[in-house]
Amino acid sequence: MGVSDMNLQGVLDDIVAELSPRLGEGRVATYIPALARVEATHFGIALRTREGAEFRAGEAGRAFSIQSVSKVFSLALAMRIHGQDLWAGIGREPSGNPFNSLVQLETEQGVPRNPFINAGAIFVADRLVSSCAHPREALREFVSTLCGEEIHFDEEVAASEAATGFRNIALANFMKSFGRLENPVEPVLDLYFHQCSLAMSCAQLAHGMGFLCADGVNPHDGRQVVSHRQARRINALMLTCGTYDAAGEFAFRIGLPCKSGVGGGIVATVPDRLSLCVWSPGLDETGNSALGMAALESFVSRTGLSVF
Numbered sequence: 001m002g003v004s005d006m007n008l009q010g011v012l013d014d015i016v017a018e019l020s021p022r023l024g025e026g027r028v029a030t031y032i033p034a035l036a037r038v039e040a041t042h043f044g045i046a047l048r049t050r051e052g053a054e055f056r057a058g059e060a061g062r063a064f065s066i067q068s069v070s071k072v073f074s075l076a077l078a079m080r081i082h083g084q085d086l087w088a089g090i091g092r093e094p095s096g097n098p099f100n101s102l103v104q105l106e107t108e109q110g111v112p113r114n115p116f117i118n119a120g121a122i123f124v125a126d127r128l129v130s131s132c133a134h135p136r137e138a139l140r141e142f143v144s145t146l147c148g149e150e151i152h153f154d155e156e157v158a159a160s161e162a163a164t165g166f167r168n169i170a171l172a173n174f175m176k177s178f179g180r181l182e183n184p185v186e187p188v189l190d191l192y193f194h195q196c197s198l199a200m201s202c203a204q205l206a207h208g209m210g211f212l213c214a215d216g217v218n219p220h221d222g223r224q225v226v227s228h229r230q231a232r233r234i235n236a237l238m239l240t241c242g243t244y245d246a247a248g249e250f251a252f253r254i255g256l257p258c259k260s261g262v263g264g265g266i267v268a269t270v271p272d273r274l275s276l277c278v279w280s281p282g283l284d285e286t287g288n289s290a291l292g293m294a295a296l297e298s299f300v301s302r303t304g305l306s307v308f
């Protein structure tokens, strides 16, 4: 069955109804006040088909802190600018470790395993600092263009990230000590902390990730964002590395390229068909949204839309 023949609004409504008794499951991130005060009971889900049909349920229009979901945007921008050269300094293997782990960097001489762990995203931020005169604005404008509307940083979140980002500061310094960063750590971390602070809704994220299910073309303006091959590769990295040490479990239960963030958002793509985003701030022990994962599993079993 093609997606246009499916009752996708009914599917999203059914998922909200199915999960409503479980609202509040998991634990919200507490490392900064702006995340700690978010109620665990929020839930939103939105999707956008490749043809442009949009469906929403729950709090799909409410903005939240996208956190590590931003790593997809920064990677896409860096791949667009640097092409194949980007891969000279970063791997493409799952880490099997928590997103902020330092241990592999020591044995692997400061080369991050992949662009979706924090070390990898800091490496990507470094390359964006090298190539953009105003890296923060360049990233914000890139995301806004993908969404077809202005997207903003939450400066309170960005400031808290900087004030409490001891591990990220350590990761950046560690990579710098191996000569892996081209720039001083301060501007690199400034970009990383700001990208984490982007505030977006499920509907905006489903829209902004549309290029990943459309051969790299921005559905909003029809322009090529990244090449078809690059879009395929970003999807591959999301499947294998997008949910950190839970990537195997996500592939097993859901089988879609996914990228999560500690704000409770998860974006997923059904290649060639649709992009979707679910938000529920309660996290499991791997830092992924507990109900977000349940919602995606329910979506796949209700629609049969999975890579596998």
Ligand code: GLN
Pocket (backbone or CB within 6 Å): 066, 067, 068, 069, 099, 100, 118, 161, 168, 196, 260, 261, 262, 263, 287
């Ligand atoms: N700001 C968080 C950090 O750097 C983002 C991590 C995440 O969302 N997984 O630790």
